[in-house]
Amino acid sequence: MTKRALITGITGQDGSYLAELLLEKGYEVYGIKRRASSLNTQRIDHIYQDPHVDHQRLKMYYGDLTDSSNLTRIISEIEPDEVYNLGAQSHVAVSFEAPEYTADVDAIGTLRLLEAIRFLGLERKTRFYQASTSELYGLVQEIPQNENTPFHPRSPYAVAKLYAYWMCVNYREAYGMYACNGILFNHESPRRGETFVTRKITRGLSNIAMGLEPCLYMGNIDALRDWGHARDYVRMQWMMLQQDEPEDFVIATGVQHSVRQFILWAAEDLGIALRFEGKGVDEIGIVDEVSGNRAPAVSPGDVILRIDARYFRPAEVETLLGDPSKAKQKLGWVPEITAREMCAEMCAEDHKTARRHALNKEHGLELPVSLEG
Ligand code: NDP
């Protein structure tokens, strides 16, 4: 029997990699996309299947995690074997500006899905994956963090995800549902949203290298994160739903770097030797040397990075470092791509795009480029 999987958040970074993986494994994949005034399916356009041909294995529904009747109808039509709840207002800084919406989507949205499964009598058939997060640890109580580390969320996003985490546990305990939390640490890729820190850096520095923008404005560059690659992490999301018993797992690399280090790597990948000077909001990044031909628009002495107080958060998560031992021992999962390799891949992709924009500009076909993040 062909397995059916429903993915909320299929148009996002993880949703796109997971959809690819499940199609490769022979699944029928159903995705929920939001109605938007312009197209928002760029990350999955390469796997799009025409609904007019036979044997279509990727099918899309319009929907929203704030809409119970919509979710219930979709689940009743599909009767999925697996539901991956990846949909979320996923930006921590934005959650301080839109806390109520974030709670509606990230917390109550998860409840709506679980309740739809139960209401339809599918709680013994449908397996449920919840996209939980290392942000639950927030103000960390121990280093590194594992499945037993206490939580202390530090943002409306993390508090909403805490509710969703416990709802998932509750439906498992109360109704015997196969429901799992993947407590995933930061994971990135060339498909990462443009306003998360890694992508903001690789895209911003690439644009600067090609003369499309003069300067990158950053927040707390001393934050420490455990960064992995999204491709490695979606493999684990699928593995978690293939066990005999449902369990929660930490997914991380076990290695930590600072935002500052990531900036230096990206600069290096673009042939820029960067030096930091000053302190706090007066800190700047100055070009020392340029090598190769990837950064024709910068010269030694240029200030290409400044700290901007607007990118600091009301409450910060200063440090995160995961302990993925359980995933390694029980599921044999090991991440294959290091943060350094991932940075190089992201720079290569963003540099290609920046070069294309620069060429367009040269030929009078200028496209808008924004570094807002
Ligand atoms: P993205 O922000 O790239 O994708 C989020 C997805 O959710 C998009 O498809 C978005 O749609 C969709 N979405 C947003 N609001 C709604 C809504 N109201 N109803 C339905 N769908 C909605 O996130 P990632 O792919 O990076 O992350 C996937 C999940 O994993 C998220 O839940 C995130 O919180 C969580 N997570 C992510 C980590 C990471 O480091 N990437 C780490 C730990 C957890 P649209 O394209 O229209 O905006």
Ligand code: GDR
């Ligand atoms: P995070 O990711 O908040 O960890 O949440 P993000 O990349 O946004 O920030 C990481 C760290 O970098 C610092 N930072 C900046 N961040 C952004 N976005 N922009 C800046 O200019 C900037 N300067 C410094 C931040 O303060 C922070 O410390 C991500 C999301 O994917 C969540 O959905 C997910 O749950 C967690 O990772 C695990």
